[in-house]
Amino acid sequence: MTTEAGLLLVDKPAEATSHDIILRVRRRLGVRRIGHTGTLDPFATGLLLSLVGSFTRLADLYHGLPKSYDATMVLGRETDTDDLTGRTVSEDAGWRELDTEAIRASFAAREGVGRQVPPSYSARHAGGERAYALARRGERPALEAREVTIQEIAVTDIDLPRVRFRASVSTGTYVRALARDIGRDLGPGAHLAALRRTAIGPFGVDDATSPDAAREAVAEASIAWRPEVAALPWLRRRELNDEERDEIRYGRSVERGDVLPPSRSTPDSPDGSTNPVALCASDELFAVAEERDGRLYPKKVFAA
Incomplete structure (x- = not known):
C-alpha cells in the first residue's frame, strides 16, 4: 500500500450529508477512490470514518x-x-408530569439486547423499495423489527422537555428510533433534536479533523490520519518474512505462526477464531487474512 491509502477521521458538521463531506474530502486530497463507513443524517455531527485509496476495499x-x-x-x-x-404527527403535554427517576429508569430499561423497528424515513428496504421513498409518497413502510444491542445508555441532563443522553450501540441501531421508543415508554412520545457521533470502535471524534483541513491532516501525519496497520488497531497482527510475503502475494496461505493480539479492542470484538488477521511487513499492510485449521488464508491482498 502507499501513503495515499488509509483511514481519515473526519468531524462532520451539521447541515451537510455524509456524501457531501466525502466529496469535499476527495477534492481536498485530490484522490479518486474514497468512501465512508456509516452515514450520519444531515442534522447530525461527529465522527465519519473516511477510507482513502485501496482502503475502500x-x-x-x-x-x-x-x-x-x-x-x-x-x-x-x-x-x-x-x-x-x-x-409533527402527535403532541402530548404529559411530559410535565414526569419525574426524573421515571425518565432515568426508562433509559436504563433499554440497555442490553432488544428489538427495534427502523424509522419510516430510513434506507431499510420494504417491499423492494427504500423505506424513505415510500414514506415520501405518503405510504407507511412495513418494516420488521431488528435485533440491536444497546451496550450503554445513560441520561446526562434533564431540562424538561429536553433530555440529554449518551449511548453506545451496535451497528444498525437508529438513535432517533431509540428516542422515539423511550418517549412512547414514558407516554408523551418524543423526537430526536440533536445527535453527535463521538466514537466508532476504537476511534474518537476528538482525534478527527475538519473536512476542509483533510489535506493538511494527511500531509502533516496528524492523529486524524491512520495509514496502513494504524487504521486497523482492533485486528490481530502477524509479521511476515520474505518467503511468506511471496506466498501471500500469489494468494497462497501460510502457517498461523505467531499472531499478536490487537493493540486496541472494541466492546464487541469477535473472538480470536473469527477476527481477521492483518498480515504485515513492518508497518506496511500486506494483506488481510482469515484463520482456518491453523493456517492464514489471504482474503484481500494489497502488495504488488
Missing part, C-alpha cells in the same frame, strides 16, 4: 464496529422522521 471490516453518541431528545412531540426535521 476494507469497508466491511468497519461496518460492524459499535458506535457511540451524545444526543438530545424532546418529550411531548413525535414526528414522521423521528427527529427535528420531520412533520
Whole structure:
C-alpha cells in the first residue's frame, strides 16, 4: 500500500450529508477512490470514518464496529422522521408530569439486547423499495423489527422537555428510533433534536479533523490520519518474512505462526477464531487474512 491509502477521521458538521463531506474530502486530497463507513443524517455531527485509496476495499471490516453518541431528545412531540426535521404527527403535554427517576429508569430499561423497528424515513428496504421513498409518497413502510444491542445508555441532563443522553450501540441501531421508543415508554412520545457521533470502535471524534483541513491532516501525519496497520488497531497482527510475503502475494496461505493480539479492542470484538488477521511487513499492510485449521488464508491482498 502507499501513503495515499488509509483511514481519515473526519468531524462532520451539521447541515451537510455524509456524501457531501466525502466529496469535499476527495477534492481536498485530490484522490479518486474514497468512501465512508456509516452515514450520519444531515442534522447530525461527529465522527465519519473516511477510507482513502485501496482502503475502500476494507469497508466491511468497519461496518460492524459499535458506535457511540451524545444526543438530545424532546418529550411531548413525535414526528414522521423521528427527529427535528420531520412533520409533527402527535403532541402530548404529559411530559410535565414526569419525574426524573421515571425518565432515568426508562433509559436504563433499554440497555442490553432488544428489538427495534427502523424509522419510516430510513434506507431499510420494504417491499423492494427504500423505506424513505415510500414514506415520501405518503405510504407507511412495513418494516420488521431488528435485533440491536444497546451496550450503554445513560441520561446526562434533564431540562424538561429536553433530555440529554449518551449511548453506545451496535451497528444498525437508529438513535432517533431509540428516542422515539423511550418517549412512547414514558407516554408523551418524543423526537430526536440533536445527535453527535463521538466514537466508532476504537476511534474518537476528538482525534478527527475538519473536512476542509483533510489535506493538511494527511500531509502533516496528524492523529486524524491512520495509514496502513494504524487504521486497523482492533485486528490481530502477524509479521511476515520474505518467503511468506511471496506466498501471500500469489494468494497462497501460510502457517498461523505467531499472531499478536490487537493493540486496541472494541466492546464487541469477535473472538480470536473469527477476527481477521492483518498480515504485515513492518508497518506496511500486506494483506488481510482469515484463520482456518491453523493456517492464514489471504482474503484481500494489497502488495504488488
